Amino acid sequence: MQPFSRREGNKLWLPALATAHSHAFQRGLRGKAQRKGNPNENFWTWRGAMFNLADSLTPESIDTLSRQAFRELRLAGVRTVGEFHYVHHQSGGHPYDDRTLLADIVIRAALDEGLRITLLRTAYNRGGFEREIERAQLRFSDTNVDDVMRDTETLISRYARDPRVRIGLAPHSVRAVPPEWLAPLGQVAERHNLPLHMHVSEQVREVDECIAETGRRPLEFIRDSGLLSARFCAVHATQLSHDEVRMLGEAHAFACLCPTTERDLGDGIAGITALREAGVRLCTGIDSHIVTDPIEELRSLETHERLRTRTRITFDPQGRTPAEALWLDGSLNGALACGFSDTGGEIAIDAEHESLRFVRDDQLLDAVVFSGSTHALVLNESARR
Numbered sequence: 001m002q003p004f005s006r007r008e009g010n011k012l013w014l015p016a017l018a019t020a021h022s023h024a025f026q027r028g029l030r031g032k033a034q035r036k037g038n039p040n041e042n043f044w045t046w047r048g049a050m051f052n053l054a055d056s057l058t059p060e061s062i063d064t065l066s067r068q069a070f071r072e073l074r075l076a077g078v079r080t081v082g083e084f085h086y087v088h089h090q091s092g093g094h095p096y097d098d099r100t101l102l103a104d105i106v107i108r109a110a111l112d113e114g115l116r117i118t119l120l121r122t123a124y125n126r127g128g129f130e131r132e133i134e135r136a137q138l139r140f141s142d143t144n145v146d147d148v149m150r151d152t153e154t155l156i157s158r159y160a161r162d163p164r165v166r167i168g169l170a171p172h173s174v175r176a177v178p179p180e181w182l183a184p185l186g187q188v189a190e191r192h193n194l195p196l197h198m199h200v201s202e203q204v205r206e207v208d209e210c211i212a213e214t215g216r217r218p219l220e221f222i223r224d225s226g227l228l229s230a231r232f233c234a235v236h237a238t239q240l241s242h243d244e245v246r247m248l249g250e251a252h253a254f255a256c257l258c259p260t261t262e263r264d265l266g267d268g269i270a271g272i273t274a275l276r277e278a279g280v281r282l283c284t285g286i287d288s289h290i291v292t293d294p295i296e297e298l299r300s301l302e303t304h305e306r307l308r309t310r311t312r313i314t315f316d317p318q319g320r321t322p323a324e325a326l327w328l329d330g331s332l333n334g335a336l337a338c339g340f341s342d343t344g345g346e347i348a349i350d351a352e353h354e355s356l357r358f359v360r361d362d363q364l365l366d367a368v369v370f371s372g373s374t375h376a377l378v379l380n381e382s383a384r385r
């Protein structure tokens with residue numbers, strides 16, 4: 001197996017990191033949703049705060065927040081972002097004259113801050129199964145699936161010549177997209193060979209509602225709609241059944257885990273060992289930008305599994321150390337899930353950083369992954385801007 005890290009002087013060179021799931025505008029929630037405003041705070045009450053933010057955004061504030069979010073990612077060693085973009089329209093739901101205005105702003109922000117971006121054009125339509133749509137959701141919502149496809153095709157042709165940009169398609173979730181939209185969206189993704197990302201089974205309530213509506217669990221329904229393939233990425237995958245894990249593995253699909261967001265939102269912990277054993281390719285996402293530390297994301301794939309199983313060293317990858325395998329999850333797999341064929345470069349760790357003193361050379365990456373932080377990154381002048 002190819003070694004993928006190299007030591008040169010005091011620098012350890014590693015594949016650049018990727019974050020396959022981001023909502024850049026949620027950077028605006030930082031510090032804002034950490035006090036009890038309701039006796040039963042949970043994912044859904046947090047979502048209310050996020051909706052208020054989303055409804056207040058302007059093209060200018062989306063630009064500002066996106067640039068800040070992407071600048072922090074760049075400084076943290078990320079070179080590729082999968083932006084699950086769902087704020088499409090004006091407050092109240094009326095489209096902008098240029099329907100993809102906000103997507104273009106987000107793409108420009110990523111490029112200017114030195115990232116490659118996969119803009120995942122999100123399909124959104126409703127409040128949920130038998131749920132009224134809320135006001136803020138009108139900004140995300142298209143009334144018909146043809147508009148989603150048209151916008152996706154506009155973006156594909158607009159960025160076809162820019163190797164730093166990929167376009168993907170993202171049915172938001174089984175709650176926000178009506179069942180009959182999934183098959184046509186899957187066909188568009190297949191026709192254009194697009195990454196196809198979807199929030200899958202983040203919350204128990206969404207699983208229960210999907211069963212009530214379709215008679216099937218979310219991933220069963222997604223499979224039956226023809227969406228599962230090696231281009232598919234299930235974001236969160238926290239509440240999957242054994243059968244659903246097996247389906248994802250058989251498709252050689254991705255699961256994008258977002259541990260710092262999932263723990264902030266009380267989502268639960270995905271069954272990492274089962275996903276790995278089934279052949280699912282794992283990657284990570286910064287998601288809500290609650291913490292911008294991609295090393296913490298990939299470390300947590302292992303450390304959360306230790307908490308869940310009350311054991312240590314939960315996997316023994318063939319030919320690699322766990323730290324090497326985790327780094328590949330957080331770098332190459334994330335880039336592949338975003339439709340890029342490589343990591344887009346390397347980043348350097350300062351092997352003499354305070355946090356790495358007294359560490360043996362042959363255990364340096366173990367220490368970087370399990371004890372280090374992005375503070376040990378060597379930043380070049382352009383990244384420091």
Ligand SMILES: [Zn+2]
Pocket residue numbers: 021023084199235287
């Ligand atoms: Zn998300």
